[in-house]
Amino acid sequence: MISSWRRRRAARRARKRHDEHDDNGGMTMQMDMETELMIPSHFRCPISLDLMKDPVTLSTGITYDRENIDKWIEAGNHTCPITSQSLKTLEPIPNHTIRKMIQDWCVDNVSLGIERIPTPRIPVSSFDVLQILSKLALAKQREDSEGFVELVVELKGLAKESERNRRCIVANGTGCVLSAMFEAFSERSFHKNIALLEEILSALTLMLPLDENAKFHLGSCVSLNCIVWILKHGGDLSGRRNAVLVLEESLSSSAADQQHKVDALVEIEGAMDALVKLIKEPICPTTTKASLTTIYYMLSSSSSSTSSSPTLVNEKVIIRFVEMGMVSLLLEMLVESERSICERALHVFDGLCSCDQGREKAYDHALTMPVLVKKILRVSDLATEFSVSILWKLGKNEKREEEGSVLVEALQVGAFQKLLLLLQVGCGEKTKEKASELLKLLNLHRDRLECIDSMDFKDLKRTF
Known part of the structure; x- marks a missing residue:
């Protein structure tokens, strides 16, 4: 295969002279110099046909560029691409002789713009x-x-x-x-x-x-x-x-x-405090995600997708996290957070709302309804699922009937319209059941003032 390198410097000089005229007022001269250079066949990888940077030899005796043959083997191929023979070992041997020959060839052609390939680390x-x-x-x-x-x-x-x-x-x-x-x-x-x-x-x-x-x-x-x-x-x-x-x-x-x-x-003293501290004083997004996932593991056995009553033993874990201020921390985190952190925070929040103490903290926080409704159909299917689950737990277990109840507040921030749209767009069966039950609860209060933020729907990708 022939690879061509243009002598760019010579070409540029030729173009600079294209406006020059001879003594007779003459003709414009233009030069376009091009040099073609042949790469020796044994310097080219049989897979990519490009110059090898790190030549290695298989047990079949065929030499390839390491990057290309590694991809071939990682794809599950245990044969030589050229001979189709089974490989006795999947670890190729560096071909130092060919590599040195390629480097010498690069040095000999440096005037043509060829750069010497570096010696690869084994x-x-x-x-x-x-x-x-x-x-x-x-x-x-x-x-x-x-x-x-x-x-x-x-x-x-x-x-x-x-x-x-x-x-x-x-x-x-x-x-x-x-x-x-x-x-x-x-x-x-x-x-x-x-x-x-x-x-x-x-x-x-x-x-x-x-x-x-x-x-x-x-x-x-x-x-x-x-x-x-x-x-x-x-x-x-x-x-x-x-x-x-x-x-x-x-x-x-x-x-x-x-x-x-x-x-x-x-049972380890200080374990829960250390995890909450990483939420309060984040080190990096990776650490925050790991902390949230670990906390969720500690809550997972105590929360259920079909029940809002955790076991007595694990309810103590939830209450302890609630007393540490996790509900407030999660809501503040959810205001602005990347997708993966948002999903994990909602997952933990869902677990905290499985007990009365967690729900009470959620009822009392001003951000609860606006944040949860905002996340529906805005982040991901998983975030929507958790948001609906939390709303379902809060709406189903609310005992307050005053003007400022959580259901009325949900109506005011557009929960009814969001849930209707969710059923139209489509969702999982369990989420669908919870959304339908929430709509029935919200419908009882629809005679009160509603307020929708139409901007919530501007980026929605519809299936119709």
Whole structure:
């Protein structure tokens, strides 16, 4: 294949002279110089037909550019694209000879605008990862904390270097090994090993999502106690961030395992306060989302989509969060927040409204009705579902009949029209049932003043 490089400098000079005339008053001269350069066939990747930047050879003896052959293998292909032979190993070998020849060719043609390709860093292999894990095990046996930290830092550096390295590190069970070691060090006097434990958490955040074995180790009582301690007393913001990310991941298990871990987490002194503090004093959007998800896990067993009566045991968890001011925090957050945070905040709010105390706080807050109605059909289907669920719980359980009741306020901010439109556009079956029941409740108060903000509907995408 022939690739052409224009000698732009010569062409520009030629164009500058196009207005120049000869002595006879003569003719305008214009030059357009172009040089064609042939790329040697063995320098081109058989997949893309472009010049290879990081040539690697498969077990079949065919050389490809690493980026292209990696995509081929990641797509589930375990054969050579050219020969169709099965690959004995999925890890290609760097072809240094071809790479050096390509670099020399680039240097020889630098005058034609060819830039020398940089020498690529060799990606980590499974053998390299297993060697580091073996050294970690030895350092743990010798109680060599400094050596252990150095190895974890090395793993982090390799994972950050490229996505391919990160996948290789994860595929060789590093997450499970580090989680088991985190649990083991937590069983000892973790205050002496706090720097080491924080380094492990930092490394684990680069390997998310973790497998079930890793989550098992991180969800043990000793591990949870250590994570919460770091969450409360971490030396810097990054330590607290890593702690809540790993805590969220450890709770994302099956229902039975999650309930067991949540029960253990609730019993840890200061765990709930630390999570609420991350909402009050956010570090970054990722941390806020992790905190909201963790709080939802703590509420999930106590709230139900078909009932507004939580179990007696878990009702204490909801009440505790309500007493910490979560209802007010969530409403203020919902005024302006990105989609993913909005969905999580509404999910937590829905759980808090499963008990009388949570609903009372919602009734008393001026932002409740305007914010909830505003979110219907404005953020996402999930946000609409949660908003309707909260409105349903508030409207169904309200006992006040005075002029300022929640149903009247909902009418005034356009809830009736929003719910009618929701039924026309379409929604899930459970959301449809709640919206229909809400419309019946609201219809009883329709003789009172209504006020709609027509701007709520300007961006709505209709299906008709």
